[in-house]
Structure formats: structure tokens, C-alpha cells
Amino acid sequence: MIHLTDVILSITILSVLLTLGSNRLMALVKIIALQGVLVSLTPLFMEHHDKLTGGILFLTPITVAIKGLVIPAFLFFAVKKASIRREIEPIISYHASLFAGLAMILVSAFIVDRLPLNLPGSHALLLITGITTLAAGLLLMMGRRKGITQVIGYLMLENGIYLIGTALAREVHTLHVLEFGILLDLLAGVMIMGIILTNINRAFDDMDTSLLMRLKD
Amino acid sequence: MESIIAYGIALLAAPLFPGFILKVKAFFAGKKGPPLLIKYYTVLKLFRKGSVYSTSTSFVFRMGPTVSFVTAAMALLFVPIAGASPVLSFHGDVIVLFYLFGLGRFFTVIAALDTASPFEGMGAAREVYFATLAEATTFSILVIFFRLNGALSFGEFFAGTNPITVWGGAGALLLLVIVSLFMVLLTENSRVPVDDPATHLELTMIHEVMILDHSGPDLALIELGAFFKLLFYAAFITCIVQPLQFTSPWLHALLFFGIMGLIYVAVGITESITARLKMNLVPKFILTSFALVFFAAILTTRVVS
Amino acid sequence: MDTYLFSLVVILVGGILPLFTYKKFTVMKAACVIITAIGSFTGLYAALSFLIHPVENAVISWPWLHHFEIALQMDAMAAFFLIPIFFICPLATLYSFHYMHHEKQSGKTAISYFFSAVLFVSMALLTTANNMLTFALAWEIMSLSSFFLVVFDFRNKETRKAGYLYFIFAQAGALFLFAAFAVIYSQTGTLSFDSISAMPENMKLIAFVLAFMGLGSKAGVFPLHIWLPHAHPAAPSPVSAVMSGVMIKMGIFGIIRFYMLLAPAGEIYGQIILVAGMISGILGVVYALGVHDIKRLLAYSSVENIGIILLGLGLGMLGVATGNSTMAAFGFAGGLLHVFNHSIFKSLLFMGAGSVIHKAGTGKINELGGLMKTMPVTGKTFLVGAVSISGLPPFNGFVSEFLIYYGAFYGLAHGSSFLLPMLTIISLAVIGGLAASCFTKLVGVAFLGEPRTENAAKASECGIAMRISMVVLALSCIVVGVFPEPFVHIVFRVVSGLPIAATVSPTVFIDLVRNISLVAVLFLGILGITMLLRKGLYSGKPMAKGPTWGCGFTQPTVRMQYTGTSYAMSIVGFFRPFIHSENVYSGIQKIFPGKTTYKTKVSDRAESAILETVVKPVFWVLDKLRWIQHGEIQLYIAYIVLAIVILLLAQ
Known part of the structure; x- marks a missing residue:
């Protein structure tokens, strides 16, 4: 039978590769929403969580809502309000990003192989996916010009950390509490970003971060 | 015997399925659409006609359609159609098979260059570029299949004790493979979003522009070759997703062709709801498919061990 | 063994004779062709009969300069590499019968025949060399004789430059090779091949890497390949055919020979060769796409094919190291068979290129076109070569x-x-796709469509001797492709010299090869039937002729055709970080635009890198030493005296 975790993780990787390759801002936001939902659902399907504690059942829907709905909605409105152009404007070209994505998968598989961890079967895959997502988030932050893509990159980074945490944590409950705190921080960050972006937009008529260089001295 | 009958049916049915695509597209556009058998009529019409040859061309131009037809027809020999064992099967036949497609492409391309037309040259340049990238995906898929099943032949992939099917243990990986195989199908058969077979501007075409100068029976051969090729890729995906093994060959064949029809419908839906990509974004599209299978291939190290 | 030595003597006689008979131009050429052919067929017979009935201890040696020993030994590997030598060389000589057509250059032609014979003999000696001294000697004679062949047209400045570049690379390569010999000698204390495998493992690696640098520069492995695209366009076509078809394979031969002699254990050897193969293979063909001179293109394509051969050998070595017998046997077998195949189709393509340059006066494919109609034999054989490669x-x-x-x-x-292995498969697939793009470009632009210039339109079919050589090679491509069994058999006989490969049962590959043969026959059969059916469909139908459909444009010119540059542009662009292409576009400035120009030039990254990192520092150092060279003869004599005194005292 197909393991549901494997499917979810495969689609997560798919979404990571799609973010690296996508050239439309709206598409990127949609993919990030999907990725958020997938990532927050992952703990439910892990093998050793036989008993679904009340904590998980309570926190998971909220995580899904924040990652899959609230934050993407904010991003969506930010894009709409700030009337940002739809093209993504890569600094690192799409082809190079995709190849970098492949290299990340390879390297993370290599790292997981080398780590002195005793992980059950699908946890290794989880760890690979997590590290790849994290690295791809960093790449997205470095390799794209627009401010909003950097926020999206940051979201992916957080998704990656969440996956790594799920893979490594023994006590799921504590993890969730911790994770939830981070999520709230993030939410606040995205809101602030939204406001700032609108303001920058009003000031510069553009969302290009290279314009921020004008602000130096 | 059973295999040869299945092969014959596949050859005969190949022009039927593209009719599904047209119907689906017509449905999305709110039109009635051409009859399902439209492609048979087209091929028969072309067979009845004569041809016009450009004065620029040489024998290469006349050979192109024949070679592409023969290679596509031969490729289907290796496919287990409707559960019947393939007509021809040996260890390593997958490599032969994809190289036969390469041979067909080689001759289509030089036939296009033989016309001295700038547009056909442009189409040819795009065709070889995109095909090269798609080849990387295809062979990565073969790597995965070899890792999962230890076979190097199209028939053995889907037979034996450890067949490759999406319902087995490695299903999650195969989901990725199916997605990228579908992307390769769209690329290799010049469908939207890579190429639009229905476009009217030569500058934006890939495959269609290469065959602009062919006419009559030559064009019919090209069309038939294209149908076989599309059928091949559809059958490839069908073999992976086929859920049940019926004992009755007829029931099995029915299911097989049913799923295949659904794949054509999926192509039609894709064509209806997506726009074609800008030419410089096509390589990215193909590379995405490569990235997916590459990831799946790396994961096989875990699944197998 | 005696037959083999006899054949070498005959070839050498065939080379020396023209030096005395050059006054009678045609007689000289005919005599040389016939004698070389006789010698080569004798040699081919000797090699084949050895492969079919191996003789134990086919060794011969004689002393040289009291201390040294020239030793030759025939073994399966040597016999295998002798086949392309004795097969291609007479065909190249036959080809040159009509290619060297200037009676005024009779003396020069005679000298080139002499050096060709020396080159053939030295390559044959190299394959049978049984100690390091013989190997080095044959290697140097091979490099020098081929250098003289490259600078045949020495009055041309470009040719001289290419010749010097080749000379420097050949000698620098030899330096690395000799360094490897020195390492081995320091460990074993003998020049013989026998005790090499007893060296310590870490020394083996050093010796192997040094030898690989030296041998690889001859073979054209990627960063060391830069002499190839310069030397081949400069050399006469039959010489290019021999050099690219046979001589660069001697580098491959050396790599296999040393690998087998060293018999090393680690996986690192296979890994080095595989990575080198991937780089050479992919970048070789990308550069081949980027250049538009027919012989330069073929030179880069040689780099690519050397890459494919290395991929095979690397898999073999990796298989030996990991104990994977199937991988080892098939890797080596594939690599060796590709050596043989490449020698056939690359010689064929170079000969075709030679005919084109001969008749159309240029090798720039963007100035050719439509040659299929005016040069049907060259065109068709070239097409066969292109599909094969x-x-x-x-x-x-x-x-x-x-x-x-x-x-x-x-x-x-x-x-x-x-x-x-996975990256190998992907690279092979990509190389295959790119090679097809490259050769559709070459055939499509140079031979098909309409002639782009006056010269191309006036080209006519080449001489009969040239045509015969090309037809023989084209037929060989088809025969090996359709009936590969005997050839694969020979290759596996060579490979079974490896202990690990002997465990692979011969039935495995025989079945496999029979199936390929079956598919090939089936393909040709169905193709034949379809062609007949097509003929039937067309019988009694109207067949009109007209101009190509110009998509509504009614005044097409031949200059509208897609050029090789535009054809390859997007692929070259995809590999941008690895290939530098410079575009100069004048742009359109006015409403009624005047003359606009667009120029694009691809330059070799490896070339500029070597220029920056090796040549410039060396020049800088040498510049500082310039004061030694002051031009006063008296002081030079003082140098000599000083040197002698130091040497005497050092004793």
C-alpha cells in the first residue's frame, strides 16, 4: 500500500521544486499555501504517533488555518493592494535554481545518510524533505529580487524547520507548543511586512528591493 | 498471437484517441466539436491525394515521414498492450526503444532542414533542444524502474513478482514519475503548454512548422507516426496506473483502453485550461519534470534498501 | 608475430619509396597506395588471426644502445587496437590519392607520405610495446611524425600556429607521461612492464594520474583538448581522419594499458575516469554545437566521443573495484567497441569534410548548403556517418x-x-540528444536546403578514390550496426583478459547483441515494406513541384535559411556558464534601417583558462629570466664551460 506520509512528502518536494521554477507571483502564493497545509498535516501521519492527543487535534487545525489560509491570504492581498507586477524577476535564473534544487536534494540525502541518527524509515525521508525545503527557502530569499518573494522564502524556511522538528522530536506535544509560538511570530511578521510593503509601494512605485539601496546614507 | 492482435488493435485505435482530446476541448469551449473519428477521415483523405514537393528538397525530405512512421510503429512492438505480453521483448529493449524515437526525430528534423525554409529550421532547432532535455527525464525514469524492479525491458517492468505499479509499495515515488511522465508526454507530442498543435502562426510552432511542406500520403504517415507516439506514452502511463489484473483478457483490455482514454481526456483538459508557455520557459517546464524524477531516483536508495 | 613485423616493414617501404619517385606524381601516389594497402592487409590478417587463435608468448625483443631493450609483445588488447590502425590507414592513403592533387607540390606530398607511413608504424609499435622505453619511443615518434603531417601547408601562418600548439601539447603530454614512468621506475627499478603491479597503492595513484594527464592530452580529454580544434582544420583531411580516427585512440589505449598493468584496487580510478568522461562528453558536444567550421566541429565531436569511451572505461574500472562483474565487462566492452566504431565514422566524416572543402572551397557551414544534390555520394555517406555518430x-x-x-x-x-552510474546514464542520454542536434545541424545546413554561396552551388562530386574510401567506411558503419555479433565477440575476447570480467557468461552478451541485430533487421525490413507501400500509394497520383512554402512570403532568398548559428543558439545559451559566446549586434537605429550586422563568436573556456593560469605565469617567469639571453657569444661559451665544470664536479 502507499504510505500516506510518503505521498505527502513527495508532494511537498514537488511544491518546493515548483516554487523554485515558478515565474508568477500568484502561482507562488498558491503553492506556498498548499505547502503550508501539507507541512502542517505531516505530524498526523507519522508512524509513532499512535495516540492522537488532544493537543495535536487542537493545534493542527489552527496551524493549517494559519499556514494554509491566513498567511497566504495576507500575501494575496499584499500582492493585490501593492499592485506588484506579476513576474517574479529572478537574480538566479530559473534553470539554475532548479539545478540548485536538485543539488540540495542530493546534499540533504547525503547529510541525512551521514548523521549519526537512528531514524525510523519514513523519518529519514522527512528529514531530507525538511532540509531541502529549508535550503530552498534560503535560495528563494537570495535569488529573487522582489520583497514579497523574500517573505515567501522565509515561510518556506519555516516550513523546513517545522519538518525537521517533526522528524527529530520525540515529544510531539512540546514541539507543537514551540512551533506554535514561532508561527505566531511569523504571522505578526507577515502582517508588518504587508503594511511596510504597501508603504514602500506608495513611496517608490515599485517593489524591487534593489531600490532599497537608495536608502543607504 | 494474443500479443500480435493487441498490437494490431493498438495501431488501429491510435487515430481514435486524439478525437477524445478534440471533443474535450470542444466541450470546454462550449462547442459541439468534430466527430470522434475525425482523424481516420483525415488520414484517409490524405492517402487519396498526391503531393507537392519543393524544388529545394532532396531524397532526405521524402525519407523523413517514412522513417518517423516506422520508428513510432516499431516502438509499440515493445509495449505490453492491454495486458498481453509485448510482441518483442528482451533485456535492454527500453534503450533501443527510446533511441528508435531518436532516429525518427533525426530524420524529421533533417527533412525539415531540407526545405530551406527559415521557419522549418526554427522549428527543428526547438525540437532538438527540447527533446534533448526530455531525454534526460526519460532515462532517469528508466533508472528508477531498474532500481525498483531490476528489469530493463518494457514488458518486464509491469510483469513478474515485483511489477511497477502505483498501487505497490513504492507508489509515492511513482506518483512523481507519473507527473513527470505526463509532462514528457506533453513535450514529446507537442501538446499545450509546450507547443500548440492548433496554432496558426508559424513563428510559434515547434512540431507543426517542421512538417509544413509535407503533403498527401507523406503527411498521413507523419500524422500516423504522431498518433502512435502519443499512444505509446499514454500506454506507458496506463501500465503504471492500471489497478487490477483481470483474468479475462477482454475485461482487462477494456479497463486498459478505458484508462488510456482517461489520459487523453486529461491531455484535453490540460490543453483547455492552460495557455501555452513562452518559448523561453519551456526548458524550465521540462527541467521541472527532470527534477521530479531525479528526486524520486534518489529516494529509491531508501525504498530499495 | 613475424607476419606483423613484415607488414610494418612493407608499410615503411611504401612510405620511403615516394621520396625517390616523386618526379612521377601519379605513379608515386599509386605505388604508395598499393604498397600501404598490401602492408595493412597483412597486418590486419596478423591481428585478426591472433584474436581468433591466440598464441602464447608472442614476444620479440632486441637490445638497443647496449643498456636498453626494445621489446614488443602481441596480446589481445594490442591486436584489437591494431585493427583500426590497419583498417583506416590504407583507406586514408587511398583517399589522399585524389585529395593530394597539386602536381607542383609533388615533393611535399612525397614527404607527407613518408611521415604518414612513419605515423602508422609508430602507432602499431605503440600498441605492441612491452616496456616503458619502447612505449616512450613509439609515443614520441608518433607525436613528431603527426606534427609534420599537420604542418603540411606550412606556408600558411594559421597552420604554423596550429602546428606549434599541437607540438607544445604533445610534448607537455609526453612530459607528464615520462614523469609517470619516472615514478614507476623509482618504485620498481626496472623499465619492464612486468613488475608494475607490485607498486604500493598510493604510488599507483600518483603514477596513474600523471599518466592520465599525459595520455589524456593526446586523447583530447576536456580541459586538455584545446589542440584538437586547431590542429584538425589545419591538417589535410586524410591526416585529420587518421589523427582523429586512430591516433587519439592511442591515448585511450595507453590509459587502459596502464590501468591493467597497475591493477589498482580503489574506486577512485573509476571515479576519476567517469567524471572526466562526463565533462568531455557533454562539453565536447556543446562546443561542437557552438562552432560552425566543419572540421573544428568534428574535432570537438571527437572530444565528445572520447568522453563516451571514457564513460565506458570508467564504468569498467568502477565495476572491477566494487566487484560488479556485469558492469565491469559491459563497461570495458562498450568503451572498446566505441573506440573501433568511432575510428570508422569519424574518419568517414573527416573524409566527407575534406571532399566538401576540396570542392566548395570552404569549411564554414554557414556558407554551404544543398551539397546533397551536387555531391550525392559524399552527401549520402556523410549522412550515414552523422546518424552513426x-x-x-x-x-x-x-x-x-x-x-x-x-x-x-x-x-x-x-x-x-x-x-x-546514474549520472553516467543521464549524461549519455543528454550527450545522445546533443549529438543528434549537432549532426542534424551539420548535415542540414551544409548538405541540405539551398546553396548559400556561389562556391557551394558550383561544387561537384569528388574523385573516385575519395568516394571509394567513404563508401567502404559507410558500409562498415551499417555492417557493424546490423550484424554486431562478431565485433562484440572480439571485444569480449579482449575484455576477458580481466579476471573479473571472465565470470560473465558469454551467452548474456551474445543474446543481447543478437536482439539488437534482430531489431536492426526488423527496422530495415519494415522500412523497406513501408517504402514500397508508399510507392504504391503514389502510383498514378499527381506529383507537383514548386517552391518551398514561405508562410506567405513570396520573395524568399537563400539567405533566409536558418544558419547553423541560429540553429544552435538556444542550446548553447542553455550551457552559458560553461561556454562563452560573444554577440555583437549593431542594432536598428533609424526608421528606414541601413545595414545592420550581427556577429557571434564562441570561444573555448578551457583555452582562456589555460591561457590565464598557465601561459601567463610562465611568460612572466621567463620574462624575468630574459637577462640570461643577451646575445654575446663569448658569454654563451662561458655558460657552456661553467656547465661542464659543474657537471664534472658533481660527479
Whole structure:
């Protein structure tokens, strides 16, 4: 039978590769929403969580809502309000990003192989996916010009950390509490970003971060 | 015997399925659409006609359609159609098979260059570029299949004790493979979003522009070759997703062709709801498919061990 | 062994004779062709009969300069590499019968025949060399004689430059090779090949890497390949055919020979060769796409094919190291068969290129076109060569690539070495696709369509001797592709010299090869039937002729055709970080635009890198030493005296 975790993780990787390759801002936001939902659902399907504690059942829907709905909605409105152009404007070209994505998968598989961890079967895959997502988030932050893509990159980074945490944590409950705190921080960050972006937009008529260089001295 | 009958049916049915695509597209556009058998009529019409040859061309131009037809027809020999064992099967036949497609492409391309037309040259340049990238995906898929099943032949992939099917243990990986195989199908058969077979501007075409100068029976051969090729890729995906093994060959064949029809419908839906990509974004599209299978291939190290 | 030595003597006689008979131009050429052919066929017979009935201890040696020993030994590997030498060389000589057509250059032609014979003999001696001294001697004679052949047209400045570049690379390569010999000698204390395998493992690696640098520069492995695209366009076509078809394979021969002599254990050897093969293979063909001079293109394509051969050998070495016998046997077999196949189709293509340059007066493909109609034999044989080199069935290139693929797939079975075989498969697929793009470009632009210039339109078919050579080679491509069994058999006989490969049962590859043969025959059969049916469909139908459909444009000119540059542009652009292409576009400034120009030039990254990192520092150092060279003869004599005194005292 197909393991549901494997499917979810495969689609997560798919979404990571799609973010690296996508050239439309709206598409990127949609993919990030999907990725958020997938990532927050992952703990439910892990093998050793036989008993679904009340904590998980309570926190998971909220995580899904924040990652899959609230934050993407904010991003969506930010894009709409700030009337940002739809093209993504890569600094690192799409082809190079995709190849970098492949290299990340390879390297993370290599790292997981080398780590002195005793992980059950699908946890290794989880760890690979997590590290790849994290690295791809960093790449997205470095390799794209627009401010909003950097926020999206940051979201992916957080998704990656969440996956790594799920893979490594023994006590799921504590993890969730911790994770939830981070999520709230993030939410606040995205809101602030939204406001700032609108303001920058009003000031510069553009969302290009290279314009921020004008602000130096 | 059973295999040869299945092969014959596949050859005969190949022009039927593209009719599904047209119907689906017509449905999305709110039109009635051409009859399902439209492609048979087209091929028969072309067979009845004569041809016009450009004065620029040489024998290469006349050979192109024949070679592409023969290679596509031969490729289907290796496919287990409707559960019947393939007509021809040996260890390593997958490599032969994809190289036969390469041979067909080689001759289509030089036939296009033989016309001295700038547009056909442009189409040819795009065709070889995109095909090269798609080849990387295809062979990565073969790597995965070899890792999962230890076979190097199209028939053995889907037979034996450890067949490759999406319902087995490695299903999650195969989901990725199916997605990228579908992307390769769209690329290799010049469908939207890579190429639009229905476009009217030569500058934006890939495959269609290469065959602009062919006419009559030559064009019919090209069309038939294209149908076989599309059928091949559809059958490839069908073999992976086929859920049940019926004992009755007829029931099995029915299911097989049913799923295949659904794949054509999926192509039609894709064509209806997506726009074609800008030419410089096509390589990215193909590379995405490569990235997916590459990831799946790396994961096989875990699944197998 | 005696037959073999006799054949070498005959070839040498065939080379010396023209020096005395050059006054009678045609007689000289005919005599040389016939004698070389006799010598080569004798040699071919000797090599084949050795492969079919191996003789134990086919050794011969004689002392040289009291201390040293010239030793020759025939073994399966040597016999295998002798086949392309004795097969291609007479055909190249036959080809040159009509190619060297200037009676005024009779003396020069005679000298070139002499050096050709020396080159053939030295290559043959190299394959049978049984100690380091003989190997080095044959290697140097080979390099020098081929240098003289390259500078045939020495009055041309470009040719001289190319010749010097080749000379420097040949000698620098030899330096590395001799360094490897020195390492080995320091460990074993003898020049003989016998005790090499007893060296310590770490020394083996050093010796192997040094030898690989030296041998690889001759073979044209990627960063060391830069003499190839300069030397081949400069040399006469029959010389290019021999050099690219046969001589660069001597580098490959050396790599296999040393690998087998060293018999090393680690996986690192296979990994080095595989990575070098991937780089050479992919970048070679990308550069081939980027250049538009027919012979330069073919030179880069040689780099690519050397890459494919290395992929095979690397898989073999990796298989030996990991104990994977299928991978080892099929890797080596595929690599060796590709050596043989490449020698056939690359010589064929160079000869075709030679005919084109001969008749159309230029090798720039963007100035050619439509040659298929005016040069039908050259065109058709060239097409066969192009399909073969793209590795497509039913021609010979496919058989060897298939064996390499097969070995690589079996390499996947081992968990530890999973990545490299997988990358090998992907690179082979990409190389295959790019090679097809490259050769559709070459055939499509140079031979098909309409002639782009006056010269191309006036070209006519080449001489009969040239045509015969090309037809023989084209037929060989088809024969090896359709009936590969005897050839694969020979290759596996060579490979079975390896202990690990002997465990692979011969039925495995015989079945495999029979199936390929079956597919090829089936393909040709169905193709034949379809062609007949097509003929039937067309019988009694109207067949009109007209101009090409110009998409509504009514005044097409030949200059509108897609050029090789535009054809390859997007692929070259894809590999941008690895290939530098410079575009100069004047742009359109006015409403009624005047003359606009667009120029694009591809330059070799390896060339500029070597220029920056090696040549410039060396020049800088030498510049500082310039004061030694002051031009006063008295002081030079003082130098000599000083040197003698130091040497005497050092004793």
C-alpha cells in the first residue's frame, strides 16, 4: 500500500521544486499555501504517533488555518493592494535554481545518510524533505529580487524547520507548543511586512528591493 | 498471437484517441466539436491525394515521414498492450526503444532542414533542444524502474513478482514519475503548454512548422507516426496506473483502453485550461519534470534498501 | 608475430619509396597506395588471426644502445587496437590519392607520405610495446611524425600556429607521461612492464594520474583538448581522419594499458575516469554545437566521443573495484567497441569534410548548403556517418552506446556506487540528444536546403578514390550496426583478459547483441515494406513541384535559411556558464534601417583558462629570466664551460 506520509512528502518536494521554477507571483502564493497545509498535516501521519492527543487535534487545525489560509491570504492581498507586477524577476535564473534544487536534494540525502541518527524509515525521508525545503527557502530569499518573494522564502524556511522538528522530536506535544509560538511570530511578521510593503509601494512605485539601496546614507 | 492482435488493435485505435482530446476541448469551449473519428477521415483523405514537393528538397525530405512512421510503429512492438505480453521483448529493449524515437526525430528534423525554409529550421532547432532535455527525464525514469524492479525491458517492468505499479509499495515515488511522465508526454507530442498543435502562426510552432511542406500520403504517415507516439506514452502511463489484473483478457483490455482514454481526456483538459508557455520557459517546464524524477531516483536508495 | 613485423616493414617501404619517385606524381601516389594497402592487409590478417587463435608468448625483443631493450609483445588488447590502425590507414592513403592533387607540390606530398607511413608504424609499435622505453619511443615518434603531417601547408601562418600548439601539447603530454614512468621506475627499478603491479597503492595513484594527464592530452580529454580544434582544420583531411580516427585512440589505449598493468584496487580510478568522461562528453558536444567550421566541429565531436569511451572505461574500472562483474565487462566492452566504431565514422566524416572543402572551397557551414544534390555520394555517406555518430540504431554507434548503457544500469544495483552510474546514464542520454542536434545541424545546413554561396552551388562530386574510401567506411558503419555479433565477440575476447570480467557468461552478451541485430533487421525490413507501400500509394497520383512554402512570403532568398548559428543558439545559451559566446549586434537605429550586422563568436573556456593560469605565469617567469639571453657569444661559451665544470664536479 502507499504510505500516506510518503505521498505527502513527495508532494511537498514537488511544491518546493515548483516554487523554485515558478515565474508568477500568484502561482507562488498558491503553492506556498498548499505547502503550508501539507507541512502542517505531516505530524498526523507519522508512524509513532499512535495516540492522537488532544493537543495535536487542537493545534493542527489552527496551524493549517494559519499556514494554509491566513498567511497566504495576507500575501494575496499584499500582492493585490501593492499592485506588484506579476513576474517574479529572478537574480538566479530559473534553470539554475532548479539545478540548485536538485543539488540540495542530493546534499540533504547525503547529510541525512551521514548523521549519526537512528531514524525510523519514513523519518529519514522527512528529514531530507525538511532540509531541502529549508535550503530552498534560503535560495528563494537570495535569488529573487522582489520583497514579497523574500517573505515567501522565509515561510518556506519555516516550513523546513517545522519538518525537521517533526522528524527529530520525540515529544510531539512540546514541539507543537514551540512551533506554535514561532508561527505566531511569523504571522505578526507577515502582517508588518504587508503594511511596510504597501508603504514602500506608495513611496517608490515599485517593489524591487534593489531600490532599497537608495536608502543607504 | 494474443500479443500480435493487441498490437494490431493498438495501431488501429491510435487515430481514435486524439478525437477524445478534440471533443474535450470542444466541450470546454462550449462547442459541439468534430466527430470522434475525425482523424481516420483525415488520414484517409490524405492517402487519396498526391503531393507537392519543393524544388529545394532532396531524397532526405521524402525519407523523413517514412522513417518517423516506422520508428513510432516499431516502438509499440515493445509495449505490453492491454495486458498481453509485448510482441518483442528482451533485456535492454527500453534503450533501443527510446533511441528508435531518436532516429525518427533525426530524420524529421533533417527533412525539415531540407526545405530551406527559415521557419522549418526554427522549428527543428526547438525540437532538438527540447527533446534533448526530455531525454534526460526519460532515462532517469528508466533508472528508477531498474532500481525498483531490476528489469530493463518494457514488458518486464509491469510483469513478474515485483511489477511497477502505483498501487505497490513504492507508489509515492511513482506518483512523481507519473507527473513527470505526463509532462514528457506533453513535450514529446507537442501538446499545450509546450507547443500548440492548433496554432496558426508559424513563428510559434515547434512540431507543426517542421512538417509544413509535407503533403498527401507523406503527411498521413507523419500524422500516423504522431498518433502512435502519443499512444505509446499514454500506454506507458496506463501500465503504471492500471489497478487490477483481470483474468479475462477482454475485461482487462477494456479497463486498459478505458484508462488510456482517461489520459487523453486529461491531455484535453490540460490543453483547455492552460495557455501555452513562452518559448523561453519551456526548458524550465521540462527541467521541472527532470527534477521530479531525479528526486524520486534518489529516494529509491531508501525504498530499495 | 613475424607476419606483423613484415607488414610494418612493407608499410615503411611504401612510405620511403615516394621520396625517390616523386618526379612521377601519379605513379608515386599509386605505388604508395598499393604498397600501404598490401602492408595493412597483412597486418590486419596478423591481428585478426591472433584474436581468433591466440598464441602464447608472442614476444620479440632486441637490445638497443647496449643498456636498453626494445621489446614488443602481441596480446589481445594490442591486436584489437591494431585493427583500426590497419583498417583506416590504407583507406586514408587511398583517399589522399585524389585529395593530394597539386602536381607542383609533388615533393611535399612525397614527404607527407613518408611521415604518414612513419605515423602508422609508430602507432602499431605503440600498441605492441612491452616496456616503458619502447612505449616512450613509439609515443614520441608518433607525436613528431603527426606534427609534420599537420604542418603540411606550412606556408600558411594559421597552420604554423596550429602546428606549434599541437607540438607544445604533445610534448607537455609526453612530459607528464615520462614523469609517470619516472615514478614507476623509482618504485620498481626496472623499465619492464612486468613488475608494475607490485607498486604500493598510493604510488599507483600518483603514477596513474600523471599518466592520465599525459595520455589524456593526446586523447583530447576536456580541459586538455584545446589542440584538437586547431590542429584538425589545419591538417589535410586524410591526416585529420587518421589523427582523429586512430591516433587519439592511442591515448585511450595507453590509459587502459596502464590501468591493467597497475591493477589498482580503489574506486577512485573509476571515479576519476567517469567524471572526466562526463565533462568531455557533454562539453565536447556543446562546443561542437557552438562552432560552425566543419572540421573544428568534428574535432570537438571527437572530444565528445572520447568522453563516451571514457564513460565506458570508467564504468569498467568502477565495476572491477566494487566487484560488479556485469558492469565491469559491459563497461570495458562498450568503451572498446566505441573506440573501433568511432575510428570508422569519424574518419568517414573527416573524409566527407575534406571532399566538401576540396570542392566548395570552404569549411564554414554557414556558407554551404544543398551539397546533397551536387555531391550525392559524399552527401549520402556523410549522412550515414552523422546518424552513426549520433548513436542511433541501426548503425554502429548505437551498439557501443548500448553496451555502455547496459553496464551503467547494472552499476545501479550496488548501493554504494549508485550516484555515478546514474549520472553516467543521464549524461549519455543528454550527450545522445546533443549529438543528434549537432549532426542534424551539420548535415542540414551544409548538405541540405539551398546553396548559400556561389562556391557551394558550383561544387561537384569528388574523385573516385575519395568516394571509394567513404563508401567502404559507410558500409562498415551499417555492417557493424546490423550484424554486431562478431565485433562484440572480439571485444569480449579482449575484455576477458580481466579476471573479473571472465565470470560473465558469454551467452548474456551474445543474446543481447543478437536482439539488437534482430531489431536492426526488423527496422530495415519494415522500412523497406513501408517504402514500397508508399510507392504504391503514389502510383498514378499527381506529383507537383514548386517552391518551398514561405508562410506567405513570396520573395524568399537563400539567405533566409536558418544558419547553423541560429540553429544552435538556444542550446548553447542553455550551457552559458560553461561556454562563452560573444554577440555583437549593431542594432536598428533609424526608421528606414541601413545595414545592420550581427556577429557571434564562441570561444573555448578551457583555452582562456589555460591561457590565464598557465601561459601567463610562465611568460612572466621567463620574462624575468630574459637577462640570461643577451646575445654575446663569448658569454654563451662561458655558460657552456661553467656547465661542464659543474657537471664534472658533481660527479
